[in-house]
Amino acid sequence: MGISGTKSASTPMEMNLRLTTVEYDTLLQSTDNPLLDDIHSYQQLVGKLIYLTITRLDICFVVQVLSQFMQCPKISHWESAMRMLRYLKKTPGQEVLLKRSSINNLTVFCDVDWASCLNTRRSVAGSLAEAEYKSIAAVVVEVIWTKHIEIDCHFVREKLKDGLIKTEFVSSKLQLQTC
Known part of the structure; x- marks a missing residue:
């Protein structure tokens, strides 16, 4: 299922969310957040989000966080990336418009x-x-x-x-x- 039928999100990332690596979970002996089966889809999505940061400065921080988990994404990372898409769905037209002109300041x-x-x-x-x-x-x-x-x-x-x-x-x- 795509995101077209899902509820939009008002922020790009859940407040106070702490995404961790597999190594960190291993140290804590936590198994409640397994690895994502489809790593390639996560990598493609984050790559597209990185490109989008050129004009959507409001997502830069979250995309930087998500890009730290490209090697071994977990389900929580995928869910955060999906929230980003729901946020983008809610906030169309907020990109920076780059016009050809002189910049003085x-x-x-x-x-x-x-x-x-x-x-x-x-x-x-x-x-x-x-x-x-x-x-x-x-x-x-x-x-x-x-x-x-x-x-x-x-x-x-x-x-x-x-x-x-x-x-x-x-x-x-x-x-x-x-x-």
């Missing part, structure tokens, strides 16, 4: 989300002070990305040339799975 925001990882109790970026700087730096990089991607590319090429790093192609089928 741009206001950006960032959030550190300190110690939010349930598995490690660490922030995504490190210690609090360091995380704040990294969060700000990440926002600045996003704003002026074109210039910085060139610097990143040259940096990586230089390290490859110097022999400090080596890149190898690994087929998706040979990627390590943590399930």
Whole structure:
């Protein structure tokens, strides 16, 4: 059954919901949230939601949370993704309209989300002070990305040339799975 006949949701994620990994559940010896049978469908859905964040900024945080479980999604992760779809169903027309014009001023925001990882109790970026700087730096990089991607590319090429790093192609089928 699709979502067309389902009730819409007023928020993209249930309040105070804590989604966890399989490893975390194993530590707690919890078996009440089994793995999702169809991992591929979850990965496809989250991939589409990631693309949608370009114009739907209101879903960025939830999509970031859902994308952390791409390797081993559980039923609770699928249910949260379905709630996101029900939210999108209720809120059409809230996307950011990108018009071709000059931008004189741009206001950006960032959030550190300190110690939010349930598995490690660490922030995504490190210690609090360091995380704040990294969060700000990440926002600045996003704003002026074109210039910085060139610097990143040259940096990586230089390290490859110097022999400090080596890149190898690994087929998706040979990627390590943590399930």
